[in-house]
């Protein structure tokens with residue numbers, strides 16, 4: 001299918017105009033933007049990367065990046081939903097899932113669900129392979145036991161892709177796999193043993209629930225086990241390859257926040273007068289503005305490069321190093337750009353009549369969630385040095401607290 005990128009961008013710009021005036025409401029009331037989600041679904045932006053055979057448009061990650069940037073300029077919360085409805089968990093299902101799994105998940109996402117991806121645990125953050133959640137095979141089912149926290153969308157998401165250590169019928173570990181767990185949010189019905197035990201009170205992106213989930217003997221039909229192409233033994237690396245798309249998406253939200261802040265800064269510099277002239281005439285601010293512009297443009301180029309590095313067949317996802325580089329640079333740059341924009345507004349930027357204070361809070365998470373800045377640097381350095389980090393090795397590797405293996409990178 002020929003993708004009309006301009007068309008996606010035009011739709012996103014249209015929607016952004018509608019989303020802008022509502023963004024402060026979701027933030028102040030800490031509520032999920034269901035109204036925006038309905039409009040995204042209506043305009044085909046939920047599950048746009050899902051192949052046409054399953055009811056999507058087969059859009060590329062590059063298309064998604066363009067959409068996400070436009071929406072994040074005005075509402076980072078909504079932009080995050082676009083990311084997770086097109087990248088990460090749903091991408092893993094579309095790349096590795098059985099036809100039945102794809103047919104099951106696709107319409108749910110197309111109708112407006114933002115799938116949750118459940119990796120992090122209280123004892124396994126950056127060292128994700130130290131996860132202790134297990135999925136034990138019993139007949140034609142897997143029995144999930146464990147605890148996941150900081151799960152974005154916990155409570156509003158229907159689909160969950162839960163990462164767990166897979167145990168065979170004899171209790172012997174086989175590696176790490178993903179398990180599709182469905183929760184009927186409309187009727188508030190979840191599988192027995194599935195419980196949402198806590199919601200975090202966050203600094204930013206306040207309309208997005210971040211939840212702690214408990215799995216206590218939750219039964220998952222084996223038909224809903226996502227078996228990565230290299231099997232469970234090397235499953236973690238495969239699942240993390242899919243996650244690279246989400247990293248590019250997260251970087252794009254950061255980019256949108258930075259680009260939005262830059263637009264606000266430009267407007268204000270030209271309209272605000274001090275010492276008898278527009279503050280835009282002060283060189284100190286001009287140089288700040290120029291640096292902001294360079295940062296935004298460099299982030300955009302890195303993210304576009306990463307998004308375009310995904311191919312089809314054996315390489316459906318963005319390249320790991322390109323994704324890490326882009327997310328690292330875009331997130332750190334965006335924090336600085338939004339901070340500088342707020343500074344240019346003086347007291348006005350610190351108050352809530354301008355969106356800068358919300359953007360300042362929203363942007364902070366992007367060097368933490370989805371791989372911290374330190375972990376991304378470790379991955380990039382590992383690539384440069386030809387060393388493999390534990391995150392790129394199999395599900396048997398034990399976190400990042402150990403020295404890097406001096407092995408040739410694959």
Ligand SMILES: Cc1cc2nc3c(=O)[nH]c(=O)nc-3n(C[C@H](O)[C@H](O)[C@H](O)COP(=O)(O)OP(=O)(O)OC[C@H]3O[C@@H](n4cnc5c(N)ncnc54)[C@H](O)[C@@H]3O)c2cc1C
Nearest residue numbers: 117118119120125126150151152365369370371372374400
């Ligand atoms: C808003 C938000 C949304 C999130 N959404 C999800 C989600 O949907 N699903 C999910 O599974 N998880 C999610 N997470 C969790 C996120 O992926 C983790 O927070 C992240 O991986 C870091 O783990 P941690 O918070 O436990 O920090 P830790 O791993 O405990 O790290 C603490 C500090 O030590 C540093 N550090 C750790 N190891 C090393 C090392 N080897 N070298 C150098 N520095 C190191 C880290 O960079 C960090 O600064 C989310 C987090 C946030 C904030």
